[in-house]
Amino acid sequence: MLRLLLSLLVCAFLSTSVKAQTPVRQQCVTMEMDSLLRAKHPELGTLNDFERDLQLKMLEIKKKMQAGRLAATVITIPIIVHVVHNxxxxxxxxxxSLSQVQSQLATLNEDFRRKVNTRGFNSNPVGADIEIEFCPAIVNQQGQTIAEPGVDRINGNRANWNRNDIEGVLKPSSYWDPDKYYNVWVVDLNEPVAGGGSVLGYAQFPTQSNLPGIPTSAPGSTDGVVIDYRSFGNSEKGNFATMRATYNLGRTLTHETGHWLGLRHIWGDTNCGDDFCADTPPQASESRGCQPDRVTCGNRNMVQNYMDYSDDACMNIFTLDQKARIRAVMDVSPRRSSLLSSNVCGTQVATKPVSNFRTETRRVLLGGQVRFTDLSGGFPTSWSWTFEGGTPSTSNQQNPVVTYNQPGKFKVTLVTSNAAGQSDPLERVEYIEVLNQGLCAEITNFNGTPTVLAEPNGRGYVAGQNSKQSQAVSEFFDNSLGYSNLAGTAIRFGVAKAAKGAATEAVVTVTVWNGRGFQNGPGAILEQKDVPLKDILNDVAANRPTVVTFDRNVPLSGLPFHIGVTLPYVAGDTVALVTTKNGESLFATAWRQNRQGNWLRYADSLGLNVAHNVTARIGMKTSVQVAASAIFINPGETVTLNARGAGIYNWSGAGLNTNLGPQVVASPTQTTSYTVSGSGSDLCSTSAVVTVNVRAGTVTSNTPPSEQALLVTPNPSDGQMMVSFTSPLRGALTLGVRNVNGAELVRQNHQKTADTFQQALDIRNVAGGFYFVEIRIGEQVFRKRVVKH
Known part of the structure; x- marks a missing residue:
């Protein structure tokens, strides 16, 4: 069981003091950098799949190493050092200087090759020769000889750089093809960190991009390592005046290259954490200085390990498990493995190219696209592609994008050429598989006997309200084909009960979570929709599923997700989902949230392997969605209906102020269903239905009662919204916003002097999710749940 998630960007921030001889605290902003990159590229998701496959590959490699069947092949990685000056x-x-760069590369090779009689040698029996060498590139991206091997000098026209400018400006404008070069930027990293000192370096972690479905490859334009120029080089190999003590022996690049090749910090970035290498003893935290007798977590710490924070002079070991992990990364991560065939370090002679390519996915949906990446050697200047079953069927682009509109397995052919001649054709038969599933689909894990599982004690239901007081139940969808959005769901309830009169306005909340929780369990809430209990009662009586259309197209970003229901414990109300019989499902997709709020798989906590009868309506295209400002109103009240997903909208139903447009106002005199049809864009579903329930009673005035007085539009929104509050109450009014945990994020004080109070509200600075807009006036509190994209 994996206890920690790897971060996509793994950074080592070693701080330095104004006093050159005094070691000071080192810093790491791994999670900060990881969060920034994931916010920018949500399709990256977590690295659970990457880590799982990496661990399996490590086991395979370690078995071969133990059996003596792993060939001692030395891997050579070409490196280009971008020296950024002013x-x-x-x-x-x-x-x-070139000699300072050469001293650094020599140290890097000593450390990765465990060279005898160097600082990079350790006699510990778990010490490993990684069998990786780094060669300075001798040709640039056009195949021209570089004046200084391995060095690309860049005038950045500024004295120093921070991480934002490096990631957003420097790297994208100066990187060399990361499939052929290991990019290292040497800059003036004059960025303060908490506690004093400044950043020394950081790396981008390798990713796996050949999993089924959406690619998880991190941006190539930022791939590589950044090092402060005062810690780049080895002062024992030359008199380099810019280097500073403690970090002047070249180990910053060794450490960051370890990250770039998939290694974690030795302490696992947490107290006695796991770095996924069994032969590195757990330790409580990073080491400082050089403490060879340090003992934490019941172990003598391996302070000499390159992935600790010890001084440069103290570091001298990678372990056998770290080697297995690095070699596994070279197999699993396409961008790392492609470096092995780069051929930019050896003696170059004019020769015709050797064609090669890869894709980020080889399985696509009907109508899906595939991006091809050229990896050809010999510096081709022209490309000739042929795509069986694809559109276009041929291309002369270097990295074309092809659409596949028919199912099957298709051949891809590439021929490249340059002034020396034309390559032999590279033909890959049945390389692309196009699935007979379109850009709109319904998926379910349910394939068995409809069953309602009762608790063994007879008190409640396993997949519903029960004596264990489960807070929620959910069904996991792996989304292996990478669908981008969720339009709605169909949930089959097997039980729906209500005390007499209790179902009048009782609701069941259907919820969508992302799959980023522990072991792919439910994580953050993506969407919620209240469904009247009386509708579920009618559906159960008619033996049909309860169909739910969400207020918006829920963004999935091609990642796993959960659909389920939360379970409030109101006297007399009981619901339970239909499942398969125990044992009919083999993939442990059913989950429950226990009384303490922890998510558990049925298979682990109850010994049951079942699937809930839940269907997801998913797509690569949007669907028409509809939302109502209220689902229960009094006679004579109005309700605002909002549609989204299309370009043109047409409404039908009684009491509408208009039949056209994305927003209409309805004044139903009885419970009414409204249908909106959309056009003007390519849609998965072109219509949606919403029902407004009108309470029995006398027609009231158009002034809403207190529980309906608060309106927030638009909802969902990008964070800019208008709050409207209608009530005869007057006086001091507080307008606030709270998160789902109750923490207050916004507070404004106003005076209400008329029946209607209106105020613009801007929460664009908060993360997407669910929030509550709250108005307090006198002793009364009014709340409205809002969704921020």
């Missing part, structure tokens, strides 16, 4: 002469200040 106009200084070569060898002065930031524009470090």
């Amino acid at each position: 106009g200084e002469a070569i060898g002065s200040g930031r524009n470090i």
Whole structure:
């Protein structure tokens, strides 16, 4: 069982003091950088799948190593060092000399090859020769000889850089093809960190992009390592005036290269954490200075390990498990493995190209797209692609994008050429598989006998309200084909009960979670929709599923998700979902949230392997969605209906102020269903229905009662919204916003002097999710749940 998630960006921030001889605290902002990248690229998801496959590959490699069947092949990785200066002469200040670069590369090779009689040698029996060498590239991306092997000098026209500018400006404008070069940027990293000191370096973690479904490959334009110029090089190999003590022996690049090749910090970034390497003893935290007798977590700490935070002079070991992990990454991560055939380090002769390519996915949906990446050697200048079953069927682009509109397995052919000649055709038969599933689909894990599982004690139901007081139940969808959005769901309830009169306005909340919780359990809430209990009662009586259309197209970003229901314990109300019989499902997709709020699989906590009867309406295209400002109103009241997902909308139903447009106002005199049809864009579903329930009673005035007085539009929104509150109450009014945990994020004080109070509200600075807009006036509190995209 994996106890920790790997971060996509793994950074080592080692801080330095104004006093050059005094070691000071080192810093790491791994999670901060990881969160920023994932916010920008939500399709990256977590690295659970990557870590699982990596662990399996490690086991395979370690078995071969133990059996002596792993060939001692030395891997060579080409490196290009981008020396970023501010106009200084070569060898002065930031524009470090070629000899300083060479001293660093020599140290990197000593450390990764466990060279005898160097600082990079450790006699510990778990010490490993990683069997990786780094060679300076001798040709650039156009195949031209580089004046200084391995060095690309860049005048950045500024004295120093922070991480934001490096990631957003420097890297994208200067990187070399990461499939052919290991990019290292040497810059003036004059960025303060908490506690004093400044950043020394950081790396982008490798990713796996050949999993089924949506690619999980991190941006190539930022792939590589960043090192501060004062910690790049080895002062024992030359008199380099810019280098500073403690971090002047080249181990910053060794450490960051370890991250770039998939290694974690040795302490697992938490107290006695797991770095996924069994031969690195757990330790409580990073080490400082050089403490060879340090003992934490019941172990003598391996402070000499390159993935600790010890001083440069203290570091001298990678372990056998770290080697297995690195070699596994070279197999699992396409961008790392492609470096092995780069051929930019050896003696170059004019030769015709050797064609090669890869894709980020080889299985696509009907109508899906595939991006091809050219990996050809020999520096081709022209490309000739042929795509069986694809559109276009041929291309002369280097990295074309192809659409596949018919199911089957299709051949891809590439021929490249340059001035020296034309390559032999590279033909890959049945390379692309196009599934006979379109861009709109309904998926379910249910394939068995409809069953309602009762608790053994007879008090309640396993998949519903029960004596264990489960807070929620859910069904996991792996979304292996990478669908981008969820339009709605159909849930089959097997039981729906209500005390006499209790179902009048009782609701069941259907909920969508992402699959980023522990072991792919439910994580953050993506969407919720209240469904009247009386509708579920009618559906159960008619033996049909309860169909739910969400207020918006729920963004899935091609990642796993859960659909289920939350279970409030109101006297007399009981619901339970239909499941398969125990043992009819083999994939442990049913989950429950226990009384303490922890999510558990049925298979683990109850010994039951079942699937809930839940169907997801998913797609790569949007569907028409509809939302109502209220689902229960008094006679004579109005309700606002909002549609989204299309370009043109047409409404039908009694009491509408208009039949056209994305927003209409309805004044039903009895419970009424409204249908909206959409057009003007390519849709999965072109219509949606919403029902407004009108309470029995006398027609009231158009002034809503207190429980209906608060309106927030639009909802959902991007964070800019208008709050409207209608009530005869007057006086001091507090407008606030709270998160789902009750924490207050916004508070505004106003005076209400008329029946209707209106105020613009802006929460664009908060993360997407669910929030509550709250108005307090006198002793009364009014709340409205809102969704922020």
